[in-house]
Amino acid sequence: MTVAPTTGPQTAGAIAREHISRGAELVVVAGGDGTINEAAEGMLHSPVPLAILPGGTANVLAMEMKLGFDFERAARRLAECRPRRISVGRLVCDGRAARHFLLMAGVGLDAGIVYRVNGPLKARTGKFAYWVAGWSLLGRRLPEFHVEMDGADRVCSFALLSKVRNYGGDFEIARQVTLLEECFEVVLFEGRSTIPYAKYFAGMALRRLAGMKGVTMLRTGNVKLACPGDQRVHVQIDGEYAGRLPAEISIVPDALTLMVPPDYGSK
Numbered sequence: 036m037t038v039a040p041t042t043g044p045q046t047a048g049a050i051a052r053e054h055i056s057r058g059a060e061l062v063v064v065a066g067g068d069g070t071i072n073e074a075a076e077g078m079l080h081s082p083v084p085l086a087i088l089p090g091g092t093a094n095v096l097a098m099e100m101k102l103g104f105d106f107e108r109a110a111r112r113l114a115e116c117r118p119r120r121i122s123v124g125r126l127v128c129d130g131r132a133a134r135h136f137l138l139m140a141g142v143g144l145d146a147g148i149v150y151r152v153n154g155p156l157k158a159r160t161g162k163f164a165y166w167v168a169g170w171s172l173l174g175r176r177l178p179e180f181h182v183e184m185d186g187a188d189r190v191c192s193f194a195l196l197s198k199v200r201n202y203g204g205d206f207e208i209a210r211q212v213t214l215l216e217e218c219f220e221v222v223l224f225e226g227r228s229t230i231p232y233a234k235y236f237a238g239m240a241l242r243r244l245a246g247m248k249g250v251t252m253l254r255t256g257n258v259k260l261a262c263p264g265d266q267r268v269h270v271q272i273d274g275e276y277a278g279r280l281p282a283e284i285s286i287v288p289d290a291l292t293l294m295v296p297p298d299y300g301s302k
Contacts, residue, residue, distance in 0.1 A: 067091015067092055075137055119294075139202070143191065149276050176227060178192065182259075192225065210245070214295070222252050260281060
């Protein structure tokens with residue numbers, strides 16, 4: 036067994052690739068969703084399995100697979116996990132090189148919050164920094180953008196394209212999707228200000244978003260997003276800032292081997 040600590044952002048992928056080239060049969064990543072995302076980027080289309088040990092601010096992936104946030108408990112459960120091939124999301128954003136994600140892409144409101152998060156405050160307080168950034172948007176006008184999928188065009192101020200049910204470690208927005216499926220559950224929220232989001236938040240907390248006025252839920256594997264004029268609409272993937280619109284987000288099937296608990300995905 037070889038332990039290889041990361042030395043900063045954007046290093047985990049190169050470390051994973053290097054160890055695979057040396058014959059590694061399993062890569063275990065201890066860290067948050069951002070570190071896991073980086074490592075997965077370096078492992079795409081390799082048969083070598085990725086296993087995780089939870090760390091970071093929320094670790095949505097660990098919560099999604101019900102590994103919990105306890106490092107030692109998750110380590111004990113690794114022996115139970117089984118390798119499964121999964122699809123990942125692919126983002127081409129604002130002319131940048133393609134990036135991939137395991138969990139979700141958020142466009143609009145939540146990405147704007149990620150964009151505004153204070154790094155030092157996040158390091159000290161964790162999730163509280165996101166609440167501070169969110170409250171800073173209260174009462175503001177939100178930029179709207181176009182979402183094109185399956186031949187239809189829709190307008191919203193927040194779009195979530197998710198491969199997991201868990202959101203932020205505390206809530207569920209997409210309720211009918213798992214990592215094992217080759218599609219996104221797309222949830223679109225309408226509203227030109229943050230005022231309707233009080234209603235949406237209540238619906239999310241009560242698990243009653245489906246059917247709520249202003250909320251649209253769909254399933255697809257390819258989405259194009261664009262905003263009119265010179266508006267800035269931000270994009271996040273797996274909780275990390277990724278750029279601005281225009282963007283195209285698509286499914287990459289059979290992309291990664293992930294170690295998952297044997298009961299994950301069962302109804």
